[in-house]
Amino acid sequence: MNRLARLARTTAFKLSILYFAVFTGLTGFLLVYISQNTNRLMLAQVTQTLNAEITGLPEEYARGGVRALVASIDSRARRPDASLYLLTDFAGNLIAGNIRQMPRIFLDEQEGGFQRVHYLRLTADGAEEQREALVRIFDLRGGYRLLVGRDLGETRILVNILSEARILWIGVVVIMALVTWVFVNRRVMRRIDDIADTSRTIMQGDLSGRLPMAGTDDEFDRLAGNLNRMLERIEVLMQGMKDVTDNIAHDLKTPLTRLRTRVETALRDAKTDAEYREALEATLDESDNLIRIFNSLLHIARIEAMASGDAMEPVDLKPLIEELADLYAPLAEDCGGALEIRVEPGLAARCNAGLITQVLVNLIENALKYAGRAGTPLKIEVSAQRRAGRAWISVSDNGPGIPADMRGSVTDRFVRLDESRSEPGHGLGLSLVRAVARLHGGEVELQDAAPGLTVSFDLALENLEEDRARDERDGRNGAGRRDR
Template sequence: MTRLTRFTRTTAFKLSLLYIAVFTVMSGVLLVYVSENTDHLMSEQVVQAVDAELKGLSDVYVRGGVRDLVQTIDSRSRHPDASLYLLTDFSGNALVGNIARLPTVVLEEADGGLRRVRYTRLGQDTEDIERQAMVRTFELRGGFRLLVGRDLGEQLHFANLLGNALRLWLVVVVVMAAITWLFVSRRVMKRIDDISATSRMIMNGDLSERLTIAGNNDEFDRLAVNLNAMLDRIELLMQSMKDVTDNIAHDLKTPLTRLQTRIEIALREAKGEEGYRGALEATLDETDQLLRIFNALLRIARIESMAPGSVMEPSDMNKLIAQVAELYEPLVEDEGGTLEIDVPPDLHADCNRDLISQVMVNLIENALKYGRPETGALRIRLGGKEDDGRVILFVSDNGPGIPEEDQARVKDRFVRLEESRSEPGTGLGLSLVKAVASLHGGDLRFKNEDPGLCAWIDLAPVKPASSGSGNAEAGTGHKEEPNRE
């Protein structure tokens, strides 16, 4: 009983019942419509034939009397497919005709009305087989009664054919429903069962499972492709969350340990106001580092939650890059390096000015930390250009660059290629750059040059400038443009 209940609740069973019901109703309506219209048409043909026979025989009777009428009926009734004729006298005796037996009430009610009667044909029904016919009966002068009719055998045969066709069609519908059920249950339901089984394995913790793709590009394949892409994304996010958790634990453990150690040393060894003051200042430095980490994480989260295009406005890239360069040029010079600008005139884009400024700042600071060459002075170049309807902003240096195998990994949170982590930093700067680039519909990319590294992002499609040309200082001579892959 349980298996039967589960069977009747399946989609395949319900679809089969639906197909049977729909096809049966449609077939019944169609056959009833055809049957009624055909019966009506054939009945009209019978009436027209009977009326034509009556008119002809009436003319014969008017011209030649009973004798000519008897001869005409006798001649017509001898044809194989002749109509029905019967002429009786005032006593009810048959004078001529091709009807052997007929209900007497038909001749008694000679009012000319159309009647459906059963009869036996003369000379052709050896076993007194009754047939059906449509007849009219009239009373002539002298007490004679004339009956004329048409056999309904063809009409009844056609009706039987329609009935047999309906029964055969119902059998075909049931067979087709069974075939449909087999197809749905064995093919379609199997795909659904596979999806359910894979989903259960994924829910049990195996995120590497994927839906099977048959390769015929049907709706199930398209669904499987989309779900697999979603599962890939979920697995990547889960792995990223694990990596972030590990990195957070690693990055926060050191400052928290140092914080705890300094507090313990201060409580144990500090003497006087100066000792406690030094311990508090060191503690404050560690808490500042922790707050910087959390603030960076919160800012990345806010950027990733923004709707693309919600904070964009037309901006002059010349002015933006010139302002960032003006801020960092003294710092680069203090480090013994040079800061160059390479921006064409009238470079505009739709962007968030604050976030793009932060991107340029992060890339410059990254170049200051890790872009120093082994020999010679540091050279940092800021620039922008148009490329295929996009605005490219880049920062390049002449340092050692980033190995190609690490260029994708370095954009993840808390990833620092300096494994010892002796240099100050949180490993979140490039993650923020990547989030801002994604918000603007682009990405953060790297290209190792000889020497140095070029990092760039691409922004929204270029919009026509609404104000004057860019800052003249931002367009100092033409420099070599960064290569892109």
């Protein structure tokens, strides 16, 4: 009983019942409509035929008398059709016709309209058969009575065929409903069960679970694809939260311990106001450093949590990069080097201009910090170009670069090379670059500049001419509406 109750609650069962009810109702209505109109049409044809017969036979009687009428009835009665004829005298005796017996009560009635009657008809082998007909009787001169009718057997056969078709069609609909239920239950419900199983796996804490896709590109595949992308996004955010927690637990433990040790040392060893002041100033510097690290981590987390469409707009990359070059070129010259730019004309991207500027500032400052060592003049190049349908922005330097085996991990938080640990910094710069690139639907590439390092990231291309033309059209349309 529980199994049947569970079955009755399934969508597949409800859809099958709905399909059966709707389709059966529509089909029944259609068959009844066809049956009734077909019967009405055939009766109209029968009536029209009888009217023609009734018009012709009395005329023959008027021209040739009873002999001519009997000859005409005998001739017509031999035709292989469904017409009925009966001619009787004033005493009711059969003179001519193809009807064996007609109810006496009907023959005694006065002349009137068409009526349905049952009669006995002679078959080809002389046997009698009970039939139904539509007939009409009218009187002739001399006491004769003429009956003209039409057998309704053909109409009855058609009605029976339609009734049998209705019963057969209901059976077909039942079978189709069962087939539909099996199909929906086996395929659709299986896909839904897969989604439920994956959801339970995710609720148990395994965010790596993904919904299976059949590869048919149907609505379930599209739903599974969207849910999988949502799960990937959630997994990235959760992993980022976990990374932040792990980073705080491991990488901030040392500065916090150092801060505590400095305070304990001051309390234990400091004797004068100057020594206490020096300890407080060092503690304040260490606290400011910790606050900067926390702010950087929170900033990266906010970027990773942003929706990819937040604050995105068409940006011409050439003016943006030229403005940064004007700002940092003097600093590069002060370091005995040069900062060059190489931007493809008319290159635009849909992006968050503030974040892209922050990324470029971060990369340029890293290049100023590490490039131009070992007596080599500092050289920094910022470039932007089209590649594979995307806008790629790169910052290259001639510094020591990053070993190939470390390029996959330096974009993680707090990862620093051994030779750069003596330099100021926290190892969060490239993490910020990766977060901003992913926000824009791109990735970060680290390549050997021989010598030095090239850091590249990609953005979605934008056609500024089309945007300007659309804005002009919108402006004209708005002005036209205001004028009206």
